[in-house]
Structure formats: C-alpha cells, structure tokens
Amino acid sequence: xxxxxxxxxxxxxxxxxxxxxxxxxxxxxxxxxxxxxxxxxxxxxxxxxxxxxxxxxxxxxxxxxxxxxxxxxxxxxxxxxxxxxxxxxxxxxxxxxxxxxxxxxxxxxxxxxxxxxxxxxxxxxxxxxxxxxxxxxxxxxxxxxxxxxxxxxxxxxxxxxxxxxxxxxxxxxxxxxxxxxxxxxxxxxxxxxxxxxxxxxxxxxxxxxxxxxxxxxxxxxxxxxxxxxxxxxxxxxxxxxxxxxxxxxxxxxxxxxxxxxxxxxxxxxxxxxxxxxxxxxxxxxxxxxxxxxxxxxxxxxxxxxxxxxxxxxxxxxxxxxx
Numbered sequence: 321x322x323x324x325x326x327x328x329x330x331x332x333x334x335x336x337x338x339x340x341x342x343x344x345x346x347x348x349x350x351x352x353x354x355x356x357x358x359x360x361x362x363x364x365x366x367x368x369x370x371x372x373x374x375x376x377x378x379x380x381x382x383x384x385x386x387x388x389x390x391x392x393x394x395x396x397x398x399x400x401x402x403x404x405x406x407x408x409x410x411x412x413x414x415x416x417x418x419x420x421x422x423x424x425x426x427x428x429x430x431x432x433x434x435x436x437x438x439x440x441x442x443x444x445x446x447x448x449x450x451x452x453x454x455x456x457x458x459x460x461x462x463x464x465x466x467x468x469x470x471x472x473x474x475x476x477x478x479x480x481x482x483x484x485x486x487x488x489x490x491x492x493x494x495x496x497x498x499x500x501x502x503x504x505x506x507x508x509x510x511x512x513x514x515x516x517x518x519x520x521x522x523x524x525x526x527x528x529x530x531x532x533x534x535x536x537x538x539x540x541x542x543x544x545x546x547x548x549x550x551x552x553x554x555x556x557x558x559x560x561x562x563x564x565x566x567x568x569x570x571x572x573x574x575x576x577x578x579x580x581x582x583x584x585x586x587x588x589x590x591x592x593x594x595x596x597x598x599x600x601x602x603x604x605x606x607x608x609x610x611x612x613x614x615x616x617x618x619x620x621x622x623x624x625x626x627x628x629x630x631x632x633x634x635x636x637x638x639x640x641x642x
Contacts, residue, residue, distance in 0.1 A: 404581030474552030
C-alpha cells in the first residue's frame with residue numbers, strides 16, 4: 321500500500337506547474353538555534369559588529385549530522401513523495417548537516433537590492449558529477465531556512481522559467497555536460513572559468529522568485545531549478561543549508577507502469593513534444609572533484625581551532641570561579 325500523501329492537491333499542482341513548493345514550519349526556532357548556536361564562533365565574526373563581517377557569503381563545512389525525518393518530518397515526507405517514494409532515495413539523503421550557508425551582505429550593497437538579471441551567481445546544483453537528463457546524483461534541490469528571510473534579505477533567487485531550457489540542453493547532449501553545462505568534447509569541459517552559461521540563461525528569462533520565509537520553512541525544488549544567491553541588501557544575517565537528495569537509480573522517462581515521480585513529470589512536461597521516452601545516455605557517468613572540497617577542508621580546520629579556543633576559555637572561567 322502506498323503511503324498517504326502529505327502534499328495537498330494544490331501543492332502538487334504548484335510543483336508540477338512551477339517546479340517548486342514551500343513547506344512552512346517544517347521545524348522549530350528552537351531546533352534551528354541548536355544547529356546555528358555556534359555559528360558566530362565558527363565564522364570568527366562579532367554578531368554585534370558588522371565591521372567584522374568581512375565575507376559576503378560563507379559556505380561552511382559541517383561538524384554535526386542529524387536525521388531529516390526526525391528534524392523536519394513533513395519536509396522529509398514531502399521530499400519522498402516528490403521523488404516517487406522513499407524506496408527510490410539513497411539512504412544517505414536522510415542525513416542533514418550543519419554545513420551552513422551564511423549571507424551577511426556588504427557595506428557597498430546595503431540598501432541597494434540587485435535585480436535578478438544583474439546577479440552573477442546563477443547555477444544549477446551538482447558540482448560533483450557529469451550531468452545528464454536523468455542524473456540520480458541530484459534528485460531534488462532542498463533549502464531549509466535557519467533564519468527569517470525578508471524580501472531583499474539575502475534569500476536565494478530561483479528562476480522557474482529556466483527549467484525547460486536546461487532540460488532541453490541536457491536532452492540535446494546525451495554524451496553528458498560538465499557541472500557548468502559545457503558538453504563533453506568541447507573546450508572547457510574539465511575546467512570552465514565562470515558561470516557564463518547559467519548567467520546568460522537567467523538573462524533570457526523573466527520569471528524570478530525570491531525564497532523568503534520564516535525559520536523552519538523548507539523550499540523543495542526541481543533539480544534543474546536555476547538559482548542564485550542574492551546580495552542581502554538588508555544585511556540581516558541569513559542562514560540556510562542545501563542538503564542533497566540523491567536517488568538509488570537514475571530518473572526514468574519510460575516507466576511501463578506510468579508511475580512517474582512528480583520530479584519526473586516536471587521534466588517530461590518541460591520536454592513536451594520530444595521523444596523523452598527514447599532518451600538514453602551515450603557515455604559513462606562520472607564523478608567530479610569540486611574545488612570547494614579543498615576550500616572547506618581548510619575552513620573546517622580553522623573553525624575547529626576557534627571552537628577549541630572558546631571551549632578552553634570557558635573551562636578556565638569555570639576553574640577560576642570554583
């Protein structure tokens with residue numbers, strides 16, 4: 321027996337039409353504070369002194385893990401439903417981490433929100449594998465909010481109009497494309513210098529959505545959802561994560577029983593009129609080692625030093641008081 325649906329008919333239709341939904345109040349403020357409580361020590365910044373906020377955005381390494389089905393049960397159930405059932409999802413996807421993404425804005429950008437087409441960070445997630453239309457490595461894009469995010473407050477900006485265009489690019493290149501969408505065999509396949517393909521795609525679109533909301537809200541998006549960090553003109557601290565969802569098997573567009581997941585249905589709608597049922601990859605699947613791994617390893621060592629120093633200072637204070 322199939323599990324009961326946690327998504328309303330309206331939520332399902334919204335996802336099919338727009339490629340995203342928001343699950344409100346999926347976890348509590350208290351849960352968020354347990355995850356983010358040491359974020360300022362990890363950053364090495366003073367929350368009361370914005371002159372110490374020397375990085376616009378920080379993609380932090382993780383120190384702790386937690387079970388998504390316990391932490392945000394409705395969000396996890398919705399993830400499973402969008403992907404066609406928990407049995408299709410890699411068990412590792414249930415593990416969320418405190419690999420926080422902090423957006424603090426800049427002095428120069430304060431009070432000056434940028435138009436979506438002027439942003440230069442557009443991309444599709446998945447910097448660790450060669451992309452195909454059916455790639456299982458990125459089954460869904462998930463964004464939990466660990467702070468309130470007001471308009472112009474650093475929320476991720478998404479571009480639903482780009483899904484059909486990204487899907488068509490992958491459909492046209494069964495040989496595979498790099499994480500920055502360069503087809504195999506073309507210059508730059510292994511070492512692209514920038515996000516030019518994605519930024520150009522964003523400029524060709526007109527429908528943009530800023531992922532605003534409250535602590536505990538979780539955005540769930542199609543894996544080909546083009547998105548970018550924004551500039552956080554308010555300079556209120558903004559904290560999210562992007563826990564990956566991977567599948568046990570590639571997406572399928574030729575299911576004999578017609579039991580297509582909602583994610584698969586979005587892709588098939590995006591490619592309406594094309595022979596998507598006959599589409600197959602033409603080259604082997606490959607992993608890619610992203611540069612961010614080396615950067616985060618060094619960042620984690622620095623964070624551990626600051627956390628250890630804080631712990632040592634606390635222990636000394638306790639000893640002195642005793």
